[in-house]
Amino acid sequence: MAESGREVWITGIGLVSSLTEGADAHWQALSSTAAARPVVDGTRFAPYAVHPLTPLDFTKQIPRTSDQRQMERWQRIGVYAAGLALADAGLAGDQATLDRVDLCIAAGNGERDLALDARLLAALDDSESPEHTLNRELAAGLRPTLYLGQLSNLLAGNISIVHKATGSSRTFKGEEMAGVSAVADAASRITADQGDIFLAGGALNTEREDLLLGCEITHALATGPYRSVWERSADGGGIVPGSVGAFLVLEASSHAQKRGAAPYARLSRILSERTSRNGEQSATTALRLFDDLSLKPENSDLCVLSGASGVEPVTTEERKFLETLDQRGFDPCVRAWGSVLGHGMEAHFPTGLALAALAISKGAFYPPFGPTEVEAGYGPPAARILLTCFGHWRGEGLALVEPARESAE
Amino acid sequence: MASRTRDHKGRPVVAVTGLGLVTSLGAGKHTSWAGLVTGQSGIKPITRFPTDGLKTTIAGTVDDMDVAPYAAHDLSARMAEAAAAEAIAQARIGRRSHFPGPLIIATPPSELEWPHLRRLHGASSATGGEGYAQMLANARTRAFDDLARHVRFAAIADRLKAAFGTQGEPLSICTACASGATTIQLGLEAIRRGDTEAALCVGTDATVHPEGLIRFSLLSALSTANAEPTKASKPFSKNRDGFVMAEGAGALVLESYDSARARGARVLAIVRGCGEKADEHHRTRSRPDGAAVIGAIRKTLDDAGVEPHEIDYVNAHGTSTPENDRMEYIALGAVLGDRLRDTPISSNKSMVGHTLIAAGSVEAVFSVLTIESGLLPPTINYDPDPDLPLDVVPDIGRAARVGTVLSNSFGFGGQNVCVVFSAEPA
Numbered sequence: 001m002a003e004s005g006r007e008v009w010i011t012g013i014g015l016v017s018s019l020t021e022g023a024d025a026h027w028q029a030l031s032s033t034a035a036a037r038p039v040v041d042g043t044r045f046a047p048y049a050v051h052p053l054t055p056l057d058f059t060k061q062i063p064r065t066s067d068q069r070q071m072e073r074w075q076r077i078g079v080y081a082a083g084l085a086l087a088d089a090g091l092a093g094d095q096a097t098l099d100r101v102d103l104c105i106a107a108g109n110g111e112r113d114l115a116l117d118a119r120l121l122a123a124l125d126d127s128e129s130p131e132h133t134l135n136r137e138l139a140a141g142l143r144p145t146l147y148l149g150q151l152s153n154l155l156a157g158n159i160s161i162v163h164k165a166t167g168s169s170r171t172f173k174g175e176e177m178a179g180v181s182a183v184a185d186a187a188s189r190i191t192a193d194q195g196d197i198f199l200a201g202g203a204l205n206t207e208r209e210d211l212l213l214g215c216e217i218t219h220a221l222a223t224g225p226y227r228s229v230w231e232r233s234a235d236g237g238g239i240v241p242g243s244v245g246a247f248l249v250l251e252a253s254s255h256a257q258k259r260g261a262a263p264y265a266r267l268s269r270i271l272s273e274r275t276s277r278n279g280e281q282s283a284t285t286a287l288r289l290f291d292d293l294s295l296k297p298e299n300s301d302l303c304v305l306s307g308a309s310g311v312e313p314v315t316t317e318e319r320k321f322l323e324t325l326d327q328r329g330f331d332p333c334v335r336a337w338g339s340v341l342g343h344g345m346e347a348h349f350p351t352g353l354a355l356a357a358l359a360i361s362k363g364a365f366y367p368p369f370g371p372t373e374v375e376a377g378y379g380p381p382a383a384r385i386l387l388t389c390f391g392h393w394r395g396e397g398l399a400l401v402e403p404a405r406e407s408a409e
Numbered sequence: 410m411a412s413r414t415r416d417h418k419g420r421p422v423v424a425v426t427g428l429g430l431v432t433s434l435g436a437g438k439h440t441s442w443a444g445l446v447t448g449q450s451g452i453k454p455i456t457r458f459p460t461d462g463l464k465t466t467i468a469g470t471v472d473d474m475d476v477a478p479y480a481a482h483d484l485s486a487r488m489a490e491a492a493a494a495e496a497i498a499q500a501r502i503g504r505r506s507h508f509p510g511p512l513i514i515a516t517p518p519s520e521l522e523w524p525h526l527r528r529l530h531g532a533s534s535a536t537g538g539e540g541y542a543q544m545l546a547n548a549r550t551r552a553f554d555d556l557a558r559h560v561r562f563a564a565i566a567d568r569l570k571a572a573f574g575t576q577g578e579p580l581s582i583c584t585a586c587a588s589g590a591t592t593i594q595l596g597l598e599a600i601r602r603g604d605t606e607a608a609l610c611v612g613t614d615a616t617v618h619p620e621g622l623i624r625f626s627l628l629s630a631l632s633t634a635n636a637e638p639t640k641a642s643k644p645f646s647k648n649r650d651g652f653v654m655a656e657g658a659g660a661l662v663l664e665s666y667d668s669a670r671a672r673g674a675r676v677l678a679i680v681r682g683c684g685e686k687a688d689e690h691h692r693t694r695s696r697p698d699g700a701a702v703i704g705a706i707r708k709t710l711d712d713a714g715v716e717p718h719e720i721d722y723v724n725a726h727g728t729s730t731p732e733n734d735r736m737e738y739i740a741l742g743a744v745l746g747d748r749l750r751d752t753p754i755s756s757n758k759s760m761v762g763h764t765l766i767a768a769g770s771v772e773a774v775f776s777v778l779t780i781e782s783g784l785l786p787p788t789i790n791y792d793p794d795p796d797l798p799l800d801v802v803p804d805i806g807r808a809a810r811v812g813t814v815l816s817n818s819f820g821f822g823g824q825n826v827c828v829v830f831s832a833e834p835a
Binding site for chain 1: 624
């Protein structure tokens with residue numbers, strides 16, 4: 001990517017979370033010296049805590065109630081954030097350009113009908129022929145369009161329908177790494193002249209028990225009092241999931257300049273690997289990826305936005321990786337956004353990328369996101385930001401975000 | 410600008426050097442192909458679970474893969490492994506457990522199925538709760554850790570990465586029923602960029618379970634012609650009434666032409682190009698004017714550097730739903746014009762059913778086999794729809810010299826992806 005004259009510019013950000021909505025509001029909330037307090041609901045799904053979504057008026061981005069009705073909440077969150085990103089990039093209503101926007105989406109599955117599942121599980125227990133009861137009750141009870149709210153690629157489909165972004169769409173699966181893959185696909189295609197303008201991102205609705213059940217089966221959820229991601233290992237580690245919608249408009253520098261779109265930042269590099277984690281360790285893999293970035297320590301400053309999840313042992317692995325950076329001549333200033341916004345799964349990396357682009361555009365970095373020595377001290381101005389995303393069970397991703405060069409082709 | 414190793418846009422030419430297949434006609438590409446060109450059907454009554462009270466009771470299940478008890482993840486993974494192993498063996502690429510490129514795989518939804526939910530729910534509860542509270546409490550006991558693979562979205566990709574030693578982060582993708590074609594597009598693009606010399610592109614789907622069947626049934630997508638299962642899937646026929654769910658997996662080894670030749674590999678076909686276009690009209694229906702499907706086909710031909718008259722055969726999406734087949738006809742007509750009537754077309758789904766996520770992969774394998782063999786697979790159960798005047802190859806395979814094939818894949822959510830394959834230039 002580095003050799004090409006075509007830079008990957010971030011020209012639009014759409015972000016909604018437990019804190020607030022919109023790019024500027026997030027900067028305000030997260031950059032003030034009075035560190036943003038995470039919004040945590042520890043009672044509704046006890047013993048689990050979640051970061052519930054800030055109240056949104058979905059009709060602002062999804063005016064038709066018929067559209068809203070055909071979506072589950074994760075899709076509404078995503079379509080809302082996607083709309084913010086397109087508007088932020090100056091694309092809302094620009095049908096000629098929207099018709100060329102390619103979507104790269106990170107998604108899991110959508111939501112089940114929890115009441116139906118619970119009722120049916122009880123009925124099956126009492127049934128003398130449960131298989132027949134299942135057929136009858138599902139056929140009668142499943143909402144016909146529910147499946148469209150569950151299919152991974154229907155977030156993309158709904159973005160095309162509501163916002164008329166209709167170049168193409170691809171949906172990537174696989175928790176955190178899906179977000180890395182979606183952005184990497186867009187960036188690679190821009191650099192190689194395989195596309196000009198992309199909408200990349202994802203969404204997570206954490207306020208549902210079927211999502212929590214999937215996480216609990218793999219014991220990925222944190223329990224106990226709320227702590228930052230770096231302070232959970234004593235309790236066994238784990239994520240506190242956060243509802244979030246995070247979308248970015250990624251654009252070839254030449255394309256952005258032609259239409260007069262101002263960049264927040266450029267995505268200089270994005271790299272990923274999937275360590276087996278049986279023998280090889282994530283820290284080793286991440287260091288290899290870091291070396292591939294060929295960063296020159298002009299001074300020792302390095303702002304790091306960490307996607308650490310809190311899950312162990314991978315969070316400790318990431319700490320090890322960050323500590324080894326001094327061997328490469330860097331003194332990293334680390335902020336883990338999961339401590340304030342929660343863990344966004346597929347949307348986690350796009351969220352961090354949005355925060356990185358914001359900081360680069362402001363030329364400043366964030367105060368600590370958690371009261372821990374890992375994040376001690378106030379950072380240097382953000383001349384470049386290393387973004388990390390270690391998947392909670394698989395995959396390692398690194399990205400480098402820097403100021404856009406106006407001289408780029 | 411085009412040459413044997415560079416295409417019309419100066420990009421590396423990409424070859425297919427390995428194929429693998431599992432369908433309801435059998436495991437292995439030779440078995441499936443032999444059934445396909447002789448007009449056999451893999452559609453049968455569902456025996457995996459009782460179908461009492463269901464509107465549709467037939468499917469193209471894959472029942473001979475030695476996976477018991479059935480679970481979508483387990484059978485999908487097993488079929489994907491079988492198809493990938495076959496493709497890699499044919500390509501003779503890499504070393505044992507070391508495939509020299511990334512895995513790009515299309516997989517079905519990762520979800521707990523009813524037997525899993527019942528296990529989770531039914532075990533004695535510490536809390537005395539119900540529904541999800543009870544399942545969560547039981548999950549905390551760590552007695553159900555074996556269910557993890559069903560809820561991890563990239564579990565099948567990870568299993569194949571481990572089995573075949575593919576390079577880097579494996580990609581798990583979903584573009585609904587266009588997913589298989591998308592894996593080929595991603596592989597093609599990566600090789601053209603020079604990111605890799607080879608890619609393992611796989612699609613797999615084994616989701617014939619009660620909820621899987623019922624949710625398509627509730628969308629009025631499935632044929633209800635249960636009385637004669639082998640006659641239920643009837644693409645482009647006037648009495649077509651929906652698709653037939655099926656299971657299968659397809660795998661292709663893609664490789665830069667230069668790399669394939671350098672190692673003396675046999676080139677089975679060239680991936681000339683791919684194209685995609687999103688439709689904003691509706692979640693399950695195309696724009697009435699077919700613009701997005703037309704756009705996908707045109708973008709594909711442009712990417713491939715192929716003129717409409719150069720298409721010798723269309724491997725149709727042809728689901729056998731009233732809507733799909735009509736829209737596919739309209740779109741093909743818009744692009745191929747008068748030549749459409751004389752361009753042979755067939756839908757493999759008439760025999761193997763609709764393999765959903767895997768369909769683009771399965772049909773890509775059949776498309777390459779069509780080029781290799783000079784035999785057009787038929788569309789069985791064909792009873793012409795006068796509104797869709799097409800050269801639908803009926804009943805049984807037809808010999809033809811096939812230089813270039815257009816393979817179409819369309820999916821819910823406005824997904825339209827097409828691929829053009831050609832014979833290796835003489």
